[in-house]
Amino acid sequence: MRKKAKDSSELWRPKKHSTVDYEPWQRLTLMRLETDTRTQLASKKHRLEHSLSVASMAEHLAILYDVDPFLACAAGYLHDWDKVLSAEELIRRAQRFGIDLGVPLESVEPLLHGMVAARELPERYPHLPEEVWHAIACHTSAAEDMSPLDMVLFVADGIEPLRRASEGIQQTRSLVGHVSLDDLFWNAFVGGLVYVLEGGRYLYPRAIDIYNSLAQDRLRARNLKERRA
Ligand SMILES: [Fe+2]
Ligand SMILES: [Fe+2]
Numbered sequence: 001m002r003k004k005a006k007d008s009s010e011l012w013r014p015k016k017h018s019t020v021d022y023e024p025w026q027r028l029t030l031m032r033l034e035t036d037t038r039t040q041l042a043s044k045k046h047r048l049e050h051s052l053s054v055a056s057m058a059e060h061l062a063i064l065y066d067v068d069p070f071l072a073c074a075a076g077y078l079h080d081w082d083k084v085l086s087a088e089e090l091i092r093r094a095q096r097f098g099i100d101l102g103v104p105l106e107s108v109e110p111l112l113h114g115m116v117a118a119r120e121l122p123e124r125y126p127h128l129p130e131e132v133w134h135a136i137a138c139h140t141s142a143a144e145d146m147s148p149l150d151m152v153l154f155v156a157d158g159i160e161p162l163r164r165a166s167e168g169i170q171q172t173r174s175l176v177g178h179v180s181l182d183d184l185f186w187n188a189f190v191g192g193l194v195y196v197l198e199g200g201r202y203l204y205p206r207a208i209d210i211y212n213s214l215a216q217d218r219l220r221a222r223n224l225k226e227r228r229a
Helices: 006-014 022-038 045-064 069-078 087-096 103-125 130-137 149-161 168-175 182-199 204-229
Strands: none
Touching: 006 182, 022 045, 022 069, 045 149, 069 130, 069 149, 087 103, 103 130, 130 149, 149 168, 149 182, 168 182, 182 204
8 A cells, every 4th residue: 555645744843852952941941831831731632732843843943043942942832822711811811911903802812812921921931031922922913023033933833743734834844944034934924814815814904014014124135135246
């Protein structure tokens, strides 16, 4: 019998914490975050597996693109922390934190879990820096000011091996290690927008502003590069 072709994502599936020379306190912190994530998401098996996979993928991308793998892995574990909440509870908490996205929160509820977690978790993990919370806050919506860590988490969330492959996801996966982190993120971000539009889903209005801002930044960078060449 012919063996089923392997999903190409398996070819570069990372091994957990395998190649990183972490400080003992970092290793302990990551072990604690993994344990806490397992407890928090115990009732949501797929979400838990996804979160563990995003942590590994974020660590892998971070190593590849010279970003701090400890912060990437930590952000990966925690990014979907509030996915256990009901839509009503998520909206209630977003209102309590004064999160205003310019539209009724009900229409952007799928975007809220990262923003709420980024406001709740610093109290629980005060030793983790602001960059981690920024990455978690914008992992659903992206932002005009994406840092390399933000991009790593955004891409890892979109392409981790357990996520069912669409054409766009496969394309992003195929670019890992072959293009810059900026280009990889851009591919994932635009792929996400296409997914929303093609599926007739609600488009968060600020996504257009974010797209235009990022597109202009890319154009400026390209022009500058061409002038220098
Ligand atoms: Fe998420
Ligand atoms: Fe996620």
